Amino acid sequence: MNNFGMNPMGMNQMQINGLGMVGMNNQPNLMDQTALNIKNIIEPYENKIRELEEIIKQKDFEIAVLKQKLNNKIHNNNLIEINPLMNMNMNPWMNMNSLNINSEEITVTIISNINKNIKCNKNDKAPSIEKQLTLTFNYKPLDYHKTLGEQGISNYSIINITDNIYNINFTNNSRCLTGLSLDGMCPVKKTIELFFQQINQKYLYPKLLNNNLIHIKFIYNASKLNIEDEAPIKKIFNIDHIPKVIIIGLENYI
Numbered sequence: 001m002n003n004f005g006m007n008p009m010g011m012n013q014m015q016i017n018g019l020g021m022v023g024m025n026n027q028p029n030l031m032d033q034t035a036l037n038i039k040n041i042i043e044p045y046e047n048k049i050r051e052l053e054e055i056i057k058q059k060d061f062e063i064a065v066l067k068q069k070l071n072n073k074i075h076n077n078n079l080i081e082i083n084p085l086m087n088m089n090m091n092p093w094m095n096m097n098s099l100n101i102n103s104e105e106i107t108v109t110i111i112s113n114i115n116k117n118i119k120c121n122k123n124d125k126a127p128s129i130e131k132q133l134t135l136t137f138n139y140k141p142l143d144y145h146k147t148l149g150e151q152g153i154s155n156y157s158i159i160n161i162t163d164n165i166y167n168i169n170f171t172n173n174s175r176c177l178t179g180l181s182l183d184g185m186c187p188v189k190k191t192i193e194l195f196f197q198q199i200n201q202k203y204l205y206p207k208l209l210n211n212n213l214i215h216i217k218f219i220y221n222a223s224k225l226n227i228e229d230e231a232p233i234k235k236i237f238n239i240d241h242i243p244k245v246i247i248i249g250l251e252n253y254i
Contacts, residue, residue: 106148106153106154106155106156106157107155107156108148108153108155108156108157108158108159109156109157109158109159110135110158110159110160110161111158111159111160111161112160112161112162113160113185132163133161133162133163134161134162134163134165134183135159135160135161136159136160136161136162136165136183137151137152137153137157137158137159137160138152139182139183139185139186139190139191139194140181140182140183140194141165141181141183142159160183160185162183162184162185164183164184164185164234165181165182165183165184165241166181166182166183166184166233166234166237166241166242166243167179167180167181167241167242168180168181168182168191168233168237168242168243168244168245169242169243169244169245170195170245170247171244171245171246171247172246172247172248172250172251173246173248177199177247177250178195178198178199180194180195180198182194182233184232184233184234184237185232185234186232186233187229187230187231187232187233188225188226188227188229188230188231188232188233188236189227189228189229189230191233192205192208192218192225192227193205196208199254201253201254204216204253204254208227209227209228213249213253215248215249215252216247216248216249216250216253217247217248217249218245218246218247219245219246219247219248220236220237220243220244220245220246221243225245
């Protein structure tokens with residue numbers, strides 16, 4: 001008889017086992033395909049997340065830069081408010097009544113005797129004209145890094161506008177003693193007085209006027225200056241805006 005007929009159970013078992021083996025062999029392939037499908041689904045989202053993270057980092061950097069610029073603007077504005085003379089440096093015709101020194105309001109008068117043509121370009125802005133002019137008090141140009149009070153300006157002081165500044169070098173012929181920047185309208189006599197103040201020897205000035213220091217001489221362009229001359233220095237120095245004044249005999253007294 002047919003042996004296979006004698007053992008149908010065996011045959012069925014082989015068939016079952018065969019199917020089972022086939023199912024087991026195909027299972028890893030199904031898992032790989034499922035994982036690949038899941039990866040393909042989530043990969044665009046992961047890429048989008050990374051893209052957004054980069055955008056956020058860039059925006060955080062831009063915000064930090066803008067904050068720094070804002071802090072710099074606030075700092076600069078505070079400096080301008082703290083030092084009102086900085087504003088005056090930008091616009092010498094500003095309303096002087098708005099300046100407060102030590103919380104004390106003062107009134108000053110600005111005078112200009114300038115009657116001179118100023119060369120400029122039509123494309124220039126107004127401040128380009130101001131740069132050619134100088135504010136002076138007591139014949140000295142105002143120092144825009146100091147307060148009005150520090151420069152001796154008080155209520156009803158008179159401030160002048162000039163375009164004629166002389167930078168005078170005082171020397172004893174071997175070395176420069178000091179330099180003075182003065183308005184061309186400053187008298188020679190006043191210039192000598194300011195020189196002694198500049199070198200912290202102002203007690204010598206009255207002695208010089210009283211002829212007690214007859215050996216001290218101020219020489220310019222080989223000529224002796226008259227220490228009591230009330231003429232403005234612009235008549236002495238003329239177009240020489242960086243004059244050299246030689247002092248003889250001063251070393252015997254300082």
